Amino acid sequence: MNKGISFKFFKYVLPVLCLFSDRSFSSSRIIVDEKGEIIGNKNKRKFVWKRHAPFGMVLIPSGTFLMGGGVNQSVIPSIHVxxxxxxxxxxxxxxxxxxxxxxAFLDIVKSDPESYGLDIDYINAKxxxxxxxxxxxFGFMFMDDSFGTSYCNDPGFGDRPIVGITFEAAQQFARVRSIYRNKYLVSKGLPPAPDFRLPTAVEWEYAAKGGSSSFQYPWGGPNVRDTKGNLLANFKVTKGNYSASGYTYTSPVKAFPPNGYGLYDMAGNVSEWCQDVYSPIAIYKDRSERSIDISDKTVFRVIKGGSWKDYAYxxxxxxxxxxxxxxARCYIGFRCVMSAV
Known part of the structure; x- marks a missing residue:
């Protein structure tokens, strides 16, 4: 394990795992009225609760939108819901x-697996x-495993999205991130905060639209280039052309402009795991691309956003x-969300 990663954790990643809040509490937050009912302390000067966005996250406000909207219908030969x-x-x-x-997450769980309900065998296997x-x-592009080894161990890839992990691994990252952060909060005398988790498909798409009710792409659409002709995301422009965006595979995060909410790579770079179990009945899908046998026991999860190996569609x-x-795929990663309360 690269020792430099541990340093990066304390310098860059620890703030991401912690929730920065400004809270003060009265020692008597609960009082009983004359009828014996428990009521909250109404003195606002004694109880102040102010929450800031967790480091590295942005607040996505509530709203209503058209899920599935903005898709170019002319390229879809079947129903688009x-x-x-x-x-x-x-x-x-x-x-x-x-x-x-x-x-950094792996360093944490390997250093004290029992604190997170894990063991080394599970960590190594899953x-x-x-x-x-x-x-x-992509054997025609990466003919041996030396590239994969470099992707994990070379510090130059540290700002690329993690890939090659299953849905379960992404969930474990979110779970451990929550435990680690809440341990910190408790150590400061603060109450635990909501857990990190994977987004639902609805949350993911709503955030991707960047404040519009029906954007075709995170930046609007229908064009995939800016006014200077530069591509607005990392994707495959034409058949076999993986490098038109300036990157042959993944790009560093923040290499392309953010959307209206300040979110990067909501289109391209890597596809992202969502919580939802895929259902051809409940989730819209271009049925001409491929089909699945829903009678077997395999569980499929929704992924959103497209990746470096996909066309603009x-x-x-x-x-x-x-x-x-x-x-696990070399083009699927993830990001976390946390409920705002």
Whole structure:
């Protein structure tokens, strides 16, 4: 394990795992009225609660939008379902979880597995990124596993999104991140805060639209280039052309402009795990792309956003895709959200 990653954790990642709040409490927050009923202390000067956005996250305000809206209907040979959805406020990571952040998480759980209800065998079997996924998914580009090894160990890749992890590993990252942060809060005499988690497909799409009710892309649309001709995301422009964006595979986070909410890479770079179990009945999908046997026991999860290996169509905010939750891909990563209360 690279010792430099531990330093990066304390310098860059620890603030992400901690919730910065400004709270003060009265020693008598609960009082009993003359009828014996427990009521809250109404003296606002004695009880002040002020919460700031967690470091590295942005507040996504509540609102209503057209889920599935903005997709270019001319490229869809089958039904594309749209539905009006209302979303409550939540915080979302401004970037996809990076290699440096994920390996800081591994350092934490490996140093004290029992504190997080884990053991070394489980960590090695389930949480270590599968860097063979580069060769397995794109053998014509990555003919051996040396690239995967470099992606994990070379500090130059620290600001790239983590890939090669399953849905379960992404969930464990969010769970451990919550435990670690709440331990910190308790040590400061503060109450625990809401847990980090993976976004729902509704939350993800709402955030991707950046404040619009029906943006085709996070930046609007229908164009995928700015006024100077520069691509606005990392994706495959034409068949076989993986480097038109300036990157042959993943790009550093924040390499392209953010959307209206200040979120980076909501289109392209890597697709992102969502909480939802994929259902061809409940979730809209272009049925011509591929089909799944819903009679077997395999669980598929929704992924959103498209990636470096996808065409522009997959980058649209209203497009939905899916993957086996037990499969790690070199083009799927994730980011976390946290309910805002």
């Amino acid at each position: 749209t539905e009006v959805k209302t979303v409550g406020p939540f915080y979302m990571d401004e970037t996809e979880v990076t290699v440096a952040q994920y390996f 949480l270590i990124p599968d860097m063979n996924s580069w060769q397995r998914d 997959a980058l649209q905010t209203g497009v939905c895709d899916f993957e086996n939750q037990e499969v």
